[in-house]
Amino acid sequence: MSALLRQTSRRIRALLPILSSLALVLFSLAPVGLPHFDSVGPAFALMAVFYWSIFRSDLMTMLGAFAIGLLLDLLSGGPIGLNALVLVLAHELGVSQRRVFLGSSFLVNWAAFALVIGVVLPICWLLMSLLHWELLPMLPLMTQLLLSLALYPVIYWMLSRLERRWLRASVTA
């Protein structure tokens, strides 16, 4: 019985990376109106997927990242597939470099995140500009980039607390 309980608990904890990302997706959709600000919010889902792709890539699979992006697309009203593309790209960048980041300090991780959003968000902008066949304004993109960069330490701290508390090495997929 207790073995079964332990196993169930482990299964649920193994879902934490996905669940925490979903929670951040919902949070990023919340109508937080900052005064004197356009309605651009930071890319929370991107932060979560990037974090988990480095630290628990076994629990945050590429398909998981894709599904989270798809949900965000369906809920945010943008073209479907755009966020899925972003998150799959971020996941791939995270996983491919994870050996470099795993032992390094937070500052290195932060710089890597800056690089990833610096690559991924402009790709999005280019794709959207191509789709609409006009150069879209850059200001919302820059705002989102800077906001995401500024808030990454907070999300990093929260997710690393979550990981340390609930996801020790024993929890595997």
Add this chain to the structure above:
Amino acid sequence: MARRSGRSAWIAAPFRALLQRFAFLLLLATAIGLVLVSRIDRPLVERARALVADIVEPVLSTVAQPVAAVNAAVGWVDDILFVHEENFRLRTENARLLQWQEVARRLEQDNAALRRLLAAGPDLSQTYVTGRVIADGGGSFVRTALLNVGAKDGIRKGQAVIGEGGYVGRVAEVGQRAARILLLTDLNSRLPVMLQDGGHRAVLAGDNSPFPRLEYLSGAAKPAIGMQVVTSGDGGQFPANIPVGEIVEIEGGVRVRPLVDLGRLGFLRVMQFDETRIDAEDPAAQVLPLAPPPKGQ
């Protein structure tokens, strides 16, 4: 996970890597394919979105409530920081509005008298359904909002959505319990408008920036900063003369600042407008505007 023997792992590892690479490319291609499909097959996408919005609506509604409280607190701090500026602005506005109140009263009497002369029927008043914004686009490529009212409340696609002060957007997708609003600043928003002075028609085109562009304005029109822009009612989806914004830029393209602060949307009203009820060309059936005058008067 069971431990593999050394040999099978030796074979499996490259195979897994290959599979991983293949999956990555496949998912990338799927995502790009979906982007293209969502541009082509809109009805399918709308149905999918409405379905997901209906399912997630209770969660989003729950999340939106504490967020609204936080917003109110932030707004309160903001109000305190700008209290002097705001006070000055309100004083001058109040003085101006008092003059307009006089004008409005006189016009109301004139209007009633003229209506009696014409034996015209009373104004067809609009009814509204009020909803709370439970989610916004959040990204840098869309300007939308999700309302917690839907088809069961009488919301239909294309209806106008009004915020505090004027036009906000139109209903783009409707689920049973939730509706998506396309804000007038969104890239896909095209709103038939006219200048309040002179009635010159134009199209207000969103481009994701805070100030949408005024396009197809006739050459005879002379746009000036501070001029009011209202809906023209062309297209028959909603009535004319809903206040939309004021012109803030005329050099290098005319740009309009929306009257409603789109960054802080709380409760919105959806206008229940049935175009079969009134003939848009019938002046007696039009709603009398009571929009603020252009600045500088």
